Amino acid sequence: MLHYEKPDGEDIRIFRDIAGDKNVIAGGDDIEPYSHDETEDYRFAPDVVVKPSDTAQVCAVMKRCFERGIAVTPRGGGTGLSGGALCVFGGVCLSLERMNRILEIDTKNFTATAQPGVVVETLHNEVEALGLFYPPDPASKGSCTLGGNIAECAGGARAMKYGTTKDYVLAVEAVLPDGRAFRAGAKTLKNATGYNLVQLLIGSEGTLAAVTEATVKLIPAPLVRRTLLAPFDSLETAAAALNELFLKRVSPCAVEFMEKDAIKSAERMLERSFPYSDSEALLLVELDGSDADAVNADVEKAGGILLEAGALDALVAEAGHRQNEMWDMRRAVGEAVKKISVYKEEDTVVPRAALPALMRSIKSIADRHGFTAICYGHAGDGNIHANIIKGDMDELRWRRDLPALIADIHRAVVGLGGTISGEHGIGFSQKEFMPIAVSQTTLEIMMSVKKAFDPKGILNPGKIFPDAPGSGASNTGGGQ
């Protein structure tokens, strides 16, 4: 069992000295928002929330926690889907929400430098106003932060063309568990100067260091965007049709997939009806570029390919209302499915051509275990979010049988050449399944890297690595 010191009165006094009285929450109702993220129904309250306003304050808080052996969990927007920001062992929640400034948008070098607490959509808007583009666009972009996106290597719908967060971060400043700040990377497009610590930090879920500043690459904003909605009479036909697009060299910026139950949930939640909501599956295809004629030609080609591959129709939206409607549906799906009941979400990802097989597997595994799975996600890069819905299943059975179901899904995913998280991270909710995705040797290397950064294990403990038998907080019950 891991043991961490609880912050005492003296610690809290010191935190208040560092960050200011009103930026330290020690108990009371105000702690509640910091006791969860968007991951299922997990709840773990921190003992203290500290909201530093600059790197020096982060260093000072971290140094005190390091000396005292207090657990520290960095927190961005609290929108994570694997429990990366949960204070599993209590201790200090290091909320970076006040460090939310964009420090520079460099229109000559196409870079932006920002603090970790900046909301991703704010960054999008600011750079787009200057004709530039920061592509990562997780569905939570309106409230998630750049720091959280870096911690989880966030993706989103456009990742298939533009890549994920890791493809944009050029340099970071970060604070080690012992309180030392350091910089890694440079404001350059190429860098072969020592180990790539920037890439090591991206996706490390705040377990190695707390990122306090980041410089990201921007690209010229695409000028034209067209959206195409295609209904199918089966999940597998939709998944197979998608592959035809690639084989025929159409390169969309997004291909989103929704199955009927997901669409219906979105309709119920938004109290609206969407086109083709009665079809078994929908593909939402987006194409973009700088030349309207070229994009229109691609849309026409894409529509033809989808129809030939079994689409029941191919509805094109140029811009404006119709396009927004299609994306409203897609963006609502995640929240809507999660409103049905208690659920558990799997962030499966496979080589794209294996999507039809993945759809078959998820459905047949869920059937075999007597559970319901609703699927949607970023089909274009083989990343499907499978939501296991509790519905009216009794609590005991849900808790007892869910882990075996999830393990079966993960084994199927790995068997198809994929892995157990595409963009949500492992965090707390998936850590017990890591041995399905990676070998013992790979896990041991990751643990030795963790130890190199965080010898006392105080930074975001209880994440990524499976618990040693009997060692503490377990997640296999699915929600607690």
Added chain:
Amino acid sequence: MLHYEKPDGEDIRIFRDIAGDKNVIAGGDDIEPYSHDETEDYRFAPDVVVKPSDTAQVCAVMKRCFERGIAVTPRGGGTGLSGGALCVFGGVCLSLERMNRILEIDTKNFTATAQPGVVVETLHNEVEALGLFYPPDPASKGSCTLGGNIAECAGGARAMKYGTTKDYVLAVEAVLPDGRAFRAGAKTLKNATGYNLVQLLIGSEGTLAAVTEATVKLIPAPLVRRTLLAPFDSLETAAAALNELFLKRVSPCAVEFMEKDAIKSAERMLERSFPYSDSEALLLVELDGSDADAVNADVEKAGGILLEAGALDALVAEAGHRQNEMWDMRRAVGEAVKKISVYKEEDTVVPRAALPALMRSIKSIADRHGFTAICYGHAGDGNIHANIIKGDMDELRWRRDLPALIADIHRAVVGLGGTISGEHGIGFSQKEFMPIAVSQTTLEIMMSVKKAFDPKGILNPGKIFPDAPGSGASNTGGGQ
């Protein structure tokens, strides 16, 4: 002083058992080709060269060396430009040349899986025959290997549009210094499953593990390519003109820069004359895409922008002879400049808009120290190779004064927001300058990562990290 065991008769017998008699070279003239790479005039002979044919053999060789405390230096094509493959402490040269098979080209998922010894141009040719594209294209592509490209995070001319090696490797198999093989990553476009060990290995210069297999992402091959040559009457005008292209939203796939002395050297070496070889500087701009009309429009736009920014002409090559001639010139420049005399090459990289300032700095620093610097390189991503030419300078002064000159260049580069290696790596030749590029804390983190992978320090020792005072092989003399 680091101490490593020398391989003895028993070790050599074991290596022969593992890899076969004819795949072990222990002494004699056949060792010579393995005693250097393409980095200046460094020479360090290994005690033994071992050429395994599969991962199991790599594991067995590594295990023996680990148990005995023998230094092991992995080697690809031997084309490195920072001495990454030099056997600085002798020991075993682990040449991966026999592991040169392409294992799979997956035309559905757009990936290729290959062994580390495959020559990059072979990979290019094989995937391009299927309409696919592996963008990294270092000038040495005809002889460098995929494994070496991964070790050094190789870039090349097209990196400005398509990125470097790190943007394409999805998964690897690698062997740890203790002989254990492991896999990292997956054959998926997204992966948020634990630490990104793939990215940590890329650019780690064979100091953490020996990569024995890699899966890379492919993209659809661009169908159209146009090249434009623009002469300028000064280096700074050329560098400034380049920035105009970006500000006006032209996105070339390559912008190469050559100064007059570099072009003249190429003419002498190839015994040919090239267009505009009397101008002070040339920009070679390449644009590509899938639509000929769109690419032609971009070429016209680019030509107009360059002329307005001071280009003396803008010569367009559609394809074929003229285009090849332009690239022949560019590709010959590196070798030609290095034939002038003994030299030292710096792989400077800065934010693109700082290029004019970088050009000014390099020239004035070289002047101040009384040295000659000839520049060329990948201007489009701010990556300029500055070659310091010894010429007829006496040996004593060359060795004595060169380190201070290099340090001044590196300080200027870092002062401009850049870093000391864009694509060649730190290896042996730049390690003493690391403290100019990164802080002591950052260096300590890198060293702790090294220790996590390689507790005995047997894998590619004497690279990346500056020597502790009095600790062994030094590189500050510039060539030995």
